[in-house]
Amino acid sequence: MSQFNLDQSKCNSCGSCVSNCPLGHVEMINNYPQTIPETSCSSCGHCEAGCSEGAINISGPNLEPPLINISSEISPEDMGNYMRNRRSIRNYKKNTIPRKTIEEIMDIVRFAPSGVNQQPINWIIIEDPEKVKVLAGLCIRWMEKLVDSNSPLAQVLPMESLIKVSKTGSDPILRGSPHVFIAKAQDDQGSAVTDGVIALSHLELALPSFDLGSCWAGFLKMASDYEPIREFLGLKENELFIGALMVGYPDCTFYRVPKREKLSVKYI
Ligand SMILES: Cc1cc2nc3c(=O)[nH]c(=O)nc-3n(C[C@H](O)[C@H](O)[C@H](O)COP(=O)(O)O)c2cc1C
Structure with missing residues (x-):
């Protein structure tokens, strides 16, 4: 629960x-803002952020400002280039990301929007590349089980060829990435799935500014209900695996932006 604190000497009403x-x-x-007791506050902080006089301070046990607070203007051209040049990375260098850099990245990600500012997302970050390998192996085991049981899902996805590739020593699931970032939440929270996908997208977009790259780990997501994977990740019964990104330093270069389909928009 947060508290609305007003410095009346600064307030210009x-x-x-x-x-x-x-x-x-x-x-x-009487010309000064007050909170209405019978209504609720989502601790979104917009009253504080939008106060030109700095008269409002929202305080709460779990509230923390960003590590760095620099406001900068990015031109539409720079933003467009940055976002269009984001690519799914499937080749990674072996070096790992320093913990301090991970903390700086996650300090951006925690400012992603969430329904009613619930901020329901918490993370599992696999720091140890050996654990990423174990996780990829568990995904392959899940696929083998589905292939063996003639599951319809094994017909839809190229599971047999992924299993075959894994037998050659390469990793078609997590692409040899040194890290995996997993967004999770308690499964009983309102917009947690949407919030998790948004948070992952924030992460994906923040990474290239740190010379890092990522790729959505769709196969891992599909396998995420497999009990050995839940156990490996230490997921509690009520915890929801929302999605994951493979993350690391790219070991590939893209020289141009790939083409995409024309956008379909209906203006009304
Ligand atoms: C939900 C989702 C799941 C994905 N899962 C995988 C995956 O398991 N493996 C993979 O190599 N790429 C995966 N991708 C990456 C897509 O193939 C990629 O975004 C698409 O081809 C467009 O390329 P771009 O991201 O470079 O623009 C996934 C993307 C999304 C959005």
Whole structure:
């Protein structure tokens, strides 16, 4: 539970905190904002962030500002180039990411939006490349089981060829990445799945600015209900595996942006 603290000596009574509040939790009383007790606060911090005078401070036991707070303007051209040049990386260098860099990246990711600012996502970050190999091996075991039992899923996905590739010593599942970042949540939370996918997308977009790359680990996601995988990851019964990215330093170069289909948009 967070607390709305107002420094009246700084407040210019502009009312931006009232208009920025998504839940009608703040109102002007005698020219100063106050919280309305019977309403709730999602701790989104928009009242604080939008106050030109710095008169509002939202405090709470678990609230922390970003490590670095630099505001910069990125041109649409720079942003477009950056986002279009993001690529799924399937070849990684062996070197691992320093813990400090991981912490800096995750300090960006934790500012991803979430429904009613619930921030339900927590993470498993595999730091040890040997553990990534074990995880990839468990995915292959899951596929072997499906192939052996003639599961319809094994017909839809190229499981037999993935198993074959894995037997040659290469890793078609996690692509030899040194790390895997997994977004998880308690399964009873409202928009947790959407929030997790958004958080993973934030992670994916932040990584190239650290000279890192990633690829969505779709096969791992499919295998994530396989009990040996849940056990390996230490997932509790009520915990939901939302999605994962392989992460590491790219060992490949892309010289141009690949073509994509024309966008289909209906303007109404
Ligand atoms: C949900 C999802 C799951 C994916 N799973 C895999 C995967 O298991 N292995 C893989 O090599 N690529 C995977 N990809 C990467 C896609 O193939 C890739 O995004 C697509 O080909 C477009 O390439 P780009 O990301 O470089 O633009 C996945 C992507 C998404 C969004």
